Amino acid sequence: xxxxxxxxxxxxxxxxxxxxxxxxxxxxxxxxxxxxxxxxxxxxxxxxxxxxxxxxxxxxxxxxxxxxxxxxxxxxxxxxxxxxxxxxxxxxxxxxxxxxxxxxxxxxxxxxxxxxxxxxxxxxxxxxxxxxxxxxxxxxxxxxxxxxxxxxxxxxxxxxxxxxxxxxxxxxxxxxxxxxxxxxxxxxxxxxxxxxxxxxxxxxxxxxxxxxxxxxxxxxxxxxxxxxxxxxxxxxxxxxxxxxxxxxxxxxxxxxxxxxxxxxxxxxxxxxxxxxxxxxxxxxxxxxxxxxxxxxxxxxxxxxxxx
Amino acid sequence: xxxxxxxxxxxxxxxxxxxxxxxxxxxxxxxxxxxxxxxxxxxxxxxxxxxxxxxxxxxxxxxxxxxxxxxxxxxxxxxxxxxxxxxxxxxxxxxxxxxxxxxxxxxxxxxxxxxxxxxxxxxxxxxxxxxxxxxxxxxxxxxxxxxxxxxxxxxxxxxxxxxxxxxxxxxxxxxxxxxxxxxxxxxxxxxxxxxxxxxxxxxxxxxxxxxxxxxxxxxxxxxxxxxxxxxxxxxxxxxxxxxxxxxxxxxxxxxxxxxxxxxxxxxxxxxxxxxxxxxxxxxxxxxxxxxxxxxxxxxxxxxxxxxxxxxxxxxxxxxxxxxxxxxx
Amino acid sequence: xxxxxxxxxxxxxxxxxxxxxxxxxxxxxxxxxxxxxxxxxxxxxxxxxxxxxxxxxxxxxxxxxxxxxxxxxxxxxxxxxxxxxxxxxxxxxxxxxxxxxxxxxxxxxxxxxxxxxxxxxxxxxxxxxxxxxxxxxxxxxxxxxxxxxxxxxxxxxxxxxxxxxxxxxxxxxxxxxxxxxxxxxxxxxxxxxxxxxxxxxxxxxxxxxxxxxxxxxxxxxxxxxxxxxxxxxxxxxxxxxxxxxxxxxxxxxxxxxx
Numbered sequence: 031x032x033x034x035x036x037x038x039x040x041x042x043x044x045x046x047x048x049x050x051x052x053x054x055x056x057x058x059x060x061x062x063x064x065x066x067x068x069x070x071x072x073x074x075x076x077x078x079x080x081x082x083x084x085x086x087x088x089x090x091x092x093x094x095x096x097x098x099x100x101x102x103x104x105x106x107x108x109x110x111x112x113x114x115x116x117x118x119x120x121x122x123x124x125x126x127x128x129x130x131x132x133x134x135x136x137x138x139x140x141x142x143x144x145x146x147x148x149x150x151x152x153x154x155x156x157x158x159x160x161x162x163x164x165x166x167x168x169x170x171x172x173x174x175x176x177x178x179x180x181x182x183x184x185x186x187x188x189x190x191x192x193x194x195x196x197x198x199x200x201x202x203x204x205x206x207x208x209x210x211x212x213x214x215x216x217x218x219x220x221x222x223x224x225x226x227x228x229x230x231x232x233x234x235x236x237x238x239x240x241x242x243x244x245x246x247x248x249x250x251x252x253x254x255x256x257x258x259x260x261x262x263x264x265x266x267x268x269x270x271x272x273x274x275x276x277x278x279x280x281x282x283x284x285x286x287x288x289x290x291x292x293x294x295x296x297x298x299x300x301x302x303x304x305x306x307x308x309x310x311x312x313x314x315x316x317x318x319x320x321x322x323x324x325x326x327x328x329x330x331x332x333x334x335x336x337x
Numbered sequence: 338x339x340x341x342x343x344x345x346x347x348x349x350x351x352x353x354x355x356x357x358x359x360x361x362x363x364x365x366x367x368x369x370x371x372x373x374x375x376x377x378x379x380x381x382x383x384x385x386x387x388x389x390x391x392x393x394x395x396x397x398x399x400x401x402x403x404x405x406x407x408x409x410x411x412x413x414x415x416x417x418x419x420x421x422x423x424x425x426x427x428x429x430x431x432x433x434x435x436x437x438x439x440x441x442x443x444x445x446x447x448x449x450x451x452x453x454x455x456x457x458x459x460x461x462x463x464x465x466x467x468x469x470x471x472x473x474x475x476x477x478x479x480x481x482x483x484x485x486x487x488x489x490x491x492x493x494x495x496x497x498x499x500x501x502x503x504x505x506x507x508x509x510x511x512x513x514x515x516x517x518x519x520x521x522x523x524x525x526x527x528x529x530x531x532x533x534x535x536x537x538x539x540x541x542x543x544x545x546x547x548x549x550x551x552x553x554x555x556x557x558x559x560x561x562x563x564x565x566x567x568x569x570x571x572x573x574x575x576x577x578x579x580x581x582x583x584x585x586x587x588x589x590x591x592x593x594x595x596x597x598x599x600x601x602x603x604x605x606x607x608x609x610x611x612x613x614x615x616x617x618x619x620x621x622x623x624x625x626x627x628x629x630x631x632x633x634x635x636x637x638x639x640x641x642x643x644x645x646x647x648x649x650x651x652x653x654x655x656x657x658x659x660x661x662x663x664x665x
Numbered sequence: 666x667x668x669x670x671x672x673x674x675x676x677x678x679x680x681x682x683x684x685x686x687x688x689x690x691x692x693x694x695x696x697x698x699x700x701x702x703x704x705x706x707x708x709x710x711x712x713x714x715x716x717x718x719x720x721x722x723x724x725x726x727x728x729x730x731x732x733x734x735x736x737x738x739x740x741x742x743x744x745x746x747x748x749x750x751x752x753x754x755x756x757x758x759x760x761x762x763x764x765x766x767x768x769x770x771x772x773x774x775x776x777x778x779x780x781x782x783x784x785x786x787x788x789x790x791x792x793x794x795x796x797x798x799x800x801x802x803x804x805x806x807x808x809x810x811x812x813x814x815x816x817x818x819x820x821x822x823x824x825x826x827x828x829x830x831x832x833x834x835x836x837x838x839x840x841x842x843x844x845x846x847x848x849x850x851x852x853x854x855x856x857x858x859x860x861x862x863x864x865x866x867x868x869x870x871x872x873x874x875x876x877x878x879x880x881x882x883x884x885x886x887x888x889x890x891x892x893x894x895x896x897x898x899x900x901x902x903x904x905x906x907x908x909x910x911x912x913x914x915x916x917x918x919x920x921x922x923x
Contacts, residue, residue: 064472065472065473065475065476122640122644125644126643126644129647130647131471131472132402132471132472133643133647134643135402135471135472135475136596136600136639136643137639137640137643137644139593139596139639140636140637140638140639140640140643141636141640142636143593143632143635143636143639144633144636144637144640146632147629147632147633147636148633148636150629150632151629151630151633260589264476264479264480264483267476268480271473271476305491307487307490307491308487308488308491310483310487311483311484311487311488313480314480314481314483314484315484317476317477317480318465318477318480318481321465321468321469321473321477322465322468325468325469325473523781526780526781526783527777527780527781529780530779530780530783530787530791531766531767531769531770531773531790531791531794532770532773532775532776532777532779532780533780534759534763534766534767534770535767535770537756537758537759537763537767538756538759538767538770540758541755541756541757541758541759542754542755542756542757544718544738544754545750545754545755545756546739546756546767547717547718547737547738547739547742548716548718548738548739548742548747548748548750548754548831549739549742549747549767549768549770549830549831549833549834550739550742550743550768550770550771550834551739551767551770552737552739552740552770553739554737559777605758
């Protein structure tokens with residue numbers, strides 16, 4: 031039982047990262063109806079921007095309390111990626127608004143490759159160490175349960191970010207416009223919603239969340255490289271599909287479920303008879319199962335093609 | 338010039354070339370040695386042509402978007418190497434009746450085995466993926482490709498993550514281009530027939546295709562199986578060319594490579610895709626010095642191409658085989 | 666005359682919306698039946714039900730006495746039902762001729778391996794299909810345009826091509842969804858003459874959805890009227906013209922306008 035709870039904590043902190051990335055997929059899908067393949071690579075840029083910004087800031091922040099330093103790095107990286115997301119949308123996707131979805135998908139693959147290989151040029155191909163923003167300590171809980179403070183901080187800050195997102199989407203004017211656009215683009219436009227602004231805002235918001243996920247991920251696992259976004263990106267996409275693409279609560283729940291399931295499969299690999307090396311296949315098996323049995327996901331709505 | 342004539346001509350050409358360049362890597366040109374470097378690039382180009390033409394029947398002609406081609410290639414590569422490397426002694430022994438030709442016989446058998454295994458994998462991927470379209474299908478095929486890779490990585494008998502070395506180098510220029518021409522002929526012939534109009538109908542409008550009696554399910558699965566079969570052959574040829582295969586070599590990025598060839602060549606144009614596969618192979622070699630910049634340039638090219646010329650650089654180059662009107 | 670198509674208490678719901686409700690209806694061999702009703706009455710939905718695009722929530726649909734529940738569209742087409750689409754769905758990247766050839770799919774004797782081997786039987790079949798397709802195009806005045814891309818055809822010709830394509834599947838029952846939409850009166854008269862002609866020549870039953878009352882009244886032997894997914898009347902053109910419910914629901918406005 032203890033071991034199970036232990037795995038659950040590990041799974042939830044990983045799941046929180048997936049959830050943060052998955053939200054970006056889902057929001058973009060909501061307003062533009064396409065899968066932003068490059069989202070995982072924005073996540074990667076988030077990790078590197080966090081690393082560089084953290085290193086640059088360190089000498090100035092010697093006297094700061096640790097939490098302030100970590101927060102500033104987190105926000106800086108989020109801001110950088112928000113801008114990056116908006117720029118990507120403006121340059122690569124905006125010219126393709128009325129084109130077939132496949133064209134946009136291929137473009138997104140292009141953007142993804144561009145970020146990865148440009149990343150390789152700029153950052154180098156070898157994995158880099160991520161500076162520790164918060165001194166890692168181990169916290170013992172009831173019954174010998176162990177968790178690192180970073181895991182707990184990740185869970186708490188993720189909850190705060192999700193709360194913030196909820197407020198933005200449900201209470202702000204832009205959030206309202208975003209929801210209108212995803213319900214009915216034509217009607218939203220006729221009602222005076224400025225589509226371009228809303229789409230930019232959506233990309234900015236999604237990319238910022240991915241960057242937060244990246245800083246958490248890098249703090250948890252410490253090594254970062256230009257291709258680090260590929261797998262978490264794909265897994266977060268699976269999380270979005272699991273929750274129902276287009277549904278914000280779906281993306282959160284999907285991310286957490288995926289993180290937990292993946293961790294449990296590895297943790298209990300002997301018991302399940304699945305070698306731990308299959309860790310990366312778990313998400314895809316889940317994806318195929320959902321798409322076969324409940325393509326609309328846990329919280330999604332089914333859509334019918336008009337004939 | 339009928340397509341059957343074209344096939345005969347291809348076979349003749351290939352036999353001639355195979356005769357001129359016997360064996361690998363010491364290919365002998367009647368007028369001296371052919372440049373090894375050029376020979377290697379030509380073989381790689383042939384393998385890429387097979388990959389691109391076979392992906393084209395799925396992505397181009399049938400309008401499905403698969404991102405898992407490298408997975409089928411891996412099945413072919415490992416499937417064939419199982420015969421010629423892992424179990425080579427037993428296999429050669431059972432082919433002893435062929436005498437000196439036993440290694441060649443085993444090579445041919447292993448190619449076929451690679452193709453058939455990959456075709457079965459194609460069936461396994463095609464069937465459950467049918468309900469999906471566009472970007473969803475892309476992700477699921479990508480997922481399947483990754484699952485195949487992870488499975489190989491975790492199978493000790495196949496060398497696991499270390500890979501498999503010591504695969505006999507039997508792939509020659511003749512074999513490669515023979516299979517290339519065969520793939521071009523097969524895909525071209527299939528598409529250029531009343532039967533093959535079904536693939537194009539599925540691509541253009543699935544609902545209308547069904548209403549006209551085209552069984553869209555069967556066509557999609559057929560496209561996947563044919564595509565995977567040739568990808569498997571390509572994988573087998575590649576394994577016996579390079580001699581050393583790792584699961585990493587068949588990652589998602591390899592699939593993207595092939596997708597780029599198909600897109601540059603123009604989806605649905607066999608001729609365009611063939612030219613693009615050859616051109617990109619040579620370009621890759623030419624840019625080997627500037628390896629780091631190469632992929633950045635490709636990525637940019639892909640984006641700019643989609644924005645300015647989505648039908649591909651070579652799209653509308655014309656049809657490969659003579660026949661009835663229409664784009665193939 | 667034996668019965669081709671029968672609908673028994675067919676209902677289909679999309680979420681909360683009842684698109685077609687408890688419709689009983691039939692078409693016999695060789696009949697030309699009209700299906701009318703205001704926009705959104707469920708006419709196209711009825712077509713989609715018959716052709717297997719949608720499955721009825723309750724009720725039965727039978728073709729030639731056999732229930733079609735659970736069959737694919739292509740299997741239903743194989744049972745002799747062909748259709749056109751209200752919002753034209755041609756195979757846009759294909760030529761006019763290839764659009765028709767694609768619809769011969771059901772009647773291929775040499776398929777996958779034939780196309781690979783390209784033997785004598787295959788070539789004979791291809792030649793015959795091409796000839797048949799050309800003959801069909803000829804009837805509808807599209808022969809000259811056979812090798813042009815179908816996208817470049819004028820709107821009216823695209824509608825005609827849809828009919829040709831449907832005929833290529835060799836149907837017993839042809840469902841036409843507003844085939845004359847967007848045509849001028851002369852073109853409409855010409856099209857109706859053609860529909861009559863093909864109906865007799867290929868011994869077809871035709872189910873016709875059309876907005877233009879004059880057209881429907883002039884050509885159909887029997888007319889069914891849908892409103893809000895329900896069948897509110899059925900009978901000969903004269904009966905329909907006199908039917909109070911129909912006049913109230915639908916013709917009323919038209920008669921008043923005329």
